[in-house]
Amino acid sequence: MSGSIKNSITVKDVAIGYISKTIVDEISFNLESKELCAIVGVNGIGKSTLLRTLGNLQPKLSGNITLKNKYLTDYTSPKLAQELSLVLTEQPASKNLTVEELIALGRQPYTNWIGTLTKTDKKQIQESLDTFLLNDLRHRKCHELSDGQLQRVLIARAMAQDTPIILLDEPTTHLDLYHKVQILKLLQKLAHEQQKTIIFTTHEIDLAIQLCDKILILDGHENPFGEPCKLIEQKHFEHLFPSEMVQFDAKTGSFKVNK
Known part of the structure; x- marks a missing residue:
């Protein structure tokens, strides 16, 4: 914005x-x-x-x-x-997805009707994985994650949605x-560096x-x-x-x- x-x-x-x-x-x-x-x-x-x-x-x-x-x-x-993107406290119904797949759902507002990811979509997903330190977990199923890891994934999905x-x-x-401090510092960085x-x-x-x-x-x-x-x-x-x-x-x- x-x-x-x-x-x-x-x-x-x-x-x-x-x-x-x-x-x-x-x-x-x-x-x-x-x-x-x-x-x-x-x-x-x-x-x-x-x-x-x-x-x-x-x-x-x-x-x-x-x-x-x-x-x-x-x-x-x-x-x-x-x-506007929203991260609620309810656990996602899609915990059988991998980390990367769940984050990719953040691109839904921009994809075409069959949900094909463009270069821009893939770039946003990769940036979200990088920012929230999730590269090592990208192929893990979400139900295998700790609460803190899943929280990072949900925020990364909101970042991938790329809303103001x-x-x-x-x-x-x-x-x-x-991990409380880690999440809040990441949010602070996201606000300040990405407007x-x-x-x-x-x-x-x-x-x-x-x-x-x-x-x-x-x-x-x-x-x-x-x-x-x-x-x-x-x-x-x-x-x-x-x-x-x-x-x-x-x-x-x-x-x-x-x-």
């Missing part, structure tokens, strides 16, 4: 939830290319619901979501698949600290503060959004959890357990 379109995604006064129940309302933010953004908040606050709403998997209840100055709901499914916007639900779940807008939900608030350009805190009240250092200055992290159990240390940008 060219850098001339400043806001790749804009969310204004959006309410999310289900017809009978609003989970969170008054969500507003905008993100540009080359930005990595985390959505954080307590369990059940609506992080995954917001991500699914941004991916057009479920309707918003009110407000506006625009991608590149066009309403999300105005995109056809094939056109949206060229603008990538949405990921809990990309570091089930991973140890080293992507990447939004992910996470419980890893300490890591998000260190690695993200922007953070959206879903708190059900103000839902503050901005650069991590500004959110720390404005003391938004201090009210995220009940203070008798954990407290936020603004100096270190991390949570401390009250002993």
Whole structure:
């Protein structure tokens, strides 16, 4: 995507939830290319619901979501698949495929009706294998992979789809600290070097503060959004959890357990 379109995604006064129940309302933010953004908040606050709403998997209840100055709901499914890719926490049904075959599925929005891969498609697949360190695993069946390896494959498939916007639900779940950092640093590199807008939900608030350009805190009240250092200055992290159990240390940008 060219850098001339400043806001790749804009969310204004959006309410999310289900017809009978609003989970969170008054969500507003905008993100540009080359930005990595985390959505954080307590369990059940609506992080995954917001991500699914941004991916057009479920309707918003009110407000506006625009991608590149066009309403999300105005995109056809094939056109949206060229603008936005989605990595959800559900395991793929196609785990019998090899790593390379699963990543190749990311090229579906561009292939002809019989799914023939062009030189460009093959180049994108190879770049994804390289970026996510998957060359040694390319012929392995996905059901033979560890959780961390499969997570890398799913993100590599989203990279192969080559969309300006990538949405990921809990990309570091089930991973140890080293692999959590590895995945988030790869996402940061992808955003900054390939001009992507990447939004992910996470419980890893300490890591998000260190690695993200922007953070959206879903708190059900103000839902503050901005650069991590500004959110720390404005003391938004201090009210995220009940203070008798954990407290936020603004100096270190991390949570401390009250002993």
